[in-house]
Amino acid sequence: MTVCEVVTPWAYPERQFTSRATVSVVIPTLNEARNIGHVLPRLPGGIDQVVLIDGGSTDGTVEVARRLRPDVTIVQQTRCGKGNALACGFAAATGDIVVMMDADGSTRPEEISQFVETLVRSGADFAKGSRFIPGGGSHDITSFRRAGNKVLNLLVNTLCRTRYTDLCYGYNAFWRRCLPVFDLDHGKNETSSDSLEMRWADGFEIETLLNIRAALASLQVVEVPSVEHGRLHGRSNLHAFSDGLRVLRTIFVEWRRRLVSGTEAQLNMATVLDFKAPQLDNEVLLAIGTEFEYSGAANSHS
Ligand SMILES: Nc1nc2c(ncn2[C@@H]2O[C@H](COP(=O)(O)OP(=O)(O)OP(=O)(O)O)[C@@H](O)[C@H]2O)c(=O)[nH]1
Ligand SMILES: [Mg+2]
Numbered sequence: 259m260t261v262c263e264v265v266t267p268w269a270y271p272e273r274q275f276t277s278r279a280t281v282s283v284v285i286p287t288l289n290e291a292r293n294i295g296h297v298l299p300r301l302p303g304g305i306d307q308v309v310l311i312d313g314g315s316t317d318g319t320v321e322v323a324r325r326l327r328p329d330v331t332i333v334q335q336t337r338c339g340k341g342n343a344l345a346c347g348f349a350a351a352t353g354d355i356v357v358m359m360d361a362d363g364s365t366r367p368e369e370i371s372q373f374v375e376t377l378v379r380s381g382a383d384f385a386k387g388s389r390f391i392p393g394g395g396s397h398d399i400t401s402f403r404r405a406g407n408k409v410l411n412l413l414v415n416t417l418c419r420t421r422y423t424d425l426c427y428g429y430n431a432f433w434r435r436c437l438p439v440f441d442l443d444h445g446k447n448e449t450s451s452d453s454l455e456m457r458w459a460d461g462f463e464i465e466t467l468l469n470i471r472a473a474l475a476s477l478q479v480v481e482v483p484s485v486e487h488g489r490l491h492g493r494s495n496l497h498a499f500s501d502g503l504r505v506l507r508t509i510f511v512e513w514r515r516r517l518v519s520g521t522e523a524q525l526n527m528a529t530v531l532d533f534k535a536p537q538l539d540n541e542v543l544l545a546i547g548t549e550f551e552y553s554g555a556a557n558s559h560s
Contacts (some may be wrong), residue, residue, distance in 0.1 A: 280306040281374055282353030282434070286335075287341035288313040290361040292491040297359075298326045300367040309350050310361075311335050311343040319361075320494070335444035338456050340428075340463030345442035348434075357431040363490035365397055365429040373431035373482055378448045382480035383436050384472045387429035393483030394424075409475065410466070417513045418473045418547070422481070426465055426505060429484050433473075439475040440468055462501040463508040470512040529531045 283305055287294060294310075300310065310323050312334045322332050333350045335343040344358055355375055357390045359365040365387075389396040399407070411425040441458060459467045472479055 267525040278373070279355050279378055280353040281355045281357060281370075282307040282351035283357045283359065283370065284308055284311065284344060284347035284351055285313045285359055285361045286313065286340050286347065287319045287323070287361040288316045288340075288343075288495055289315045291315065291317040291319045291523055293489070294323050295326060295360045296321055296363045296490055297361055297367055298330075299325060301327075301365065302371055305370070306353050307331060307351065308407040308496045309346040311346045311350075313338065313340075315345055331424070339460035339461055340443070341442075341467070341538045342456070342460040344464055345444035345459070348437055348440075348442060351434060352365070354434055356434050356437075359429050361476065362492065362494075366487065366488050368429075369484055370481075371427070373429075376480055376482050377431055377433060380480050380545060381478065382472060383477040383480050384432040384468075384479045385430065386424070386469065386472075387427050387480040387484035388422075388424035388480055389427060389484060389486050390423045391460055391481055391483050391492060394485060396486040398486050400498075403498050405497065410502070410505050412472075412518070413506075413509055414470060417509065419467075420473045420479075421521055422469060422473075422479075424481070425469060427484070428453075428465055429486075430465070430468065431482075433467075436472070436477060439477060440471050458511075459508070460502050462496055463504045466508050467503045467512060470509065474512070499503055 281304065285294075285297070285302060285308065287310055298308070308329070309329055309331045310320070312320050313335050320332055323332070329349055333346050335346045347358075348356060355374055355377055356368050359367070359370070367385075373385045373387070376382065388394050389399065396404075407424065407426050411422055414420060414425055415422055443457065445457075469479075
């Protein structure tokens with residue numbers, strides 16, 4: 259586990275929890291009927307909610323998911339793109355911890371426990387998957403994408419003074435109380451016909467945006483090693499060049515946004531502090547043992 263960014267504007271006590279943290283897993287799907295069956299049955303036990311956000315799949319993805327996991331929460335996204343899907347999924351999540359992963363078999367469900375345990379035990383706000391730290395890896399990334407990710411990663415680290423090792427990776431987890439920091443527009447109140455158009459953060463730039471906003475709000479970010487596998491069936495929705503340009507634009511716009519409104523990060527930080535407060539009663543917490551129970555066993559929903 260590599261501490262990626264240790265910016266501590268407030269002191270963290272040795273965080274111990276009085277009750278079990280609940281976990282929501284958020285999975286965007288676009289025509290993943292042949293893959294989702296390799297993901298849902300392998301989710302570990304102890305997951306409290308599975309949110310599947312469908313982008314209008316025509317291959318029966320939703321039906322397959324319902325059959326495999328009758329308790330799944332199905333959400334229809336409000337616009338287009340993976341980013342919009344995730345924003346809608348986060349809005350529907352109810353767990354203390356939100357884990358985001360893909361449906362194509364590339365992100366292994368067995369790693370969820372590592373993300374959750376890292377959040378609980380480290381006191382971090384955001385557990386960011388990384389393929390490029392010891393223990394991580396990728397069986398999927400092309401040399402073009404690897405180079406692009408490296409350059410964009412370097413740019414973010416330079417501008418935001420972070421130490422990220424993997425900017426564009428979709429396997430991450432965070433405490434749901436941090437959602438105000440991400441300030442995502444899930445567009446629930448939209449009714450006009452043009453609302454289906456992609457907006458800011460609606461595409462594959464979503465991970466970059468989350469990483470930058472987390473850093474600018476001084477969240478504690480910890481990297482978790484993760485091994486990415488190849489997509490099992492079907493074709494990628496990502497277009498390395500055009501989506502790479504969206505990521506580049508995101509980096510500059512988000513960085514500039516921070517320069518223009520320097521107070522915003524402070525405000526967001528205050529929001530996070532408010533959210534933390536009820537859980538951080540030092541005296542009580544230090545007096546009790548960790549009661550976090552997270553079972554890594556396979557679930558019985560398959
Ligand atoms: N709901 C929804 N899900 C999407 C959309 N685009 C992609 N996804 C899902 O987001 C996840 C990641 O998309 P992929 O197409 O695998 O993109 P990628 O992982 O960056 O690319 P590969 O590594 O080539 O697979 C998958 O679970 C997709 O089904 C979308 O517009 N809407
Ligand atoms: Mg994929």
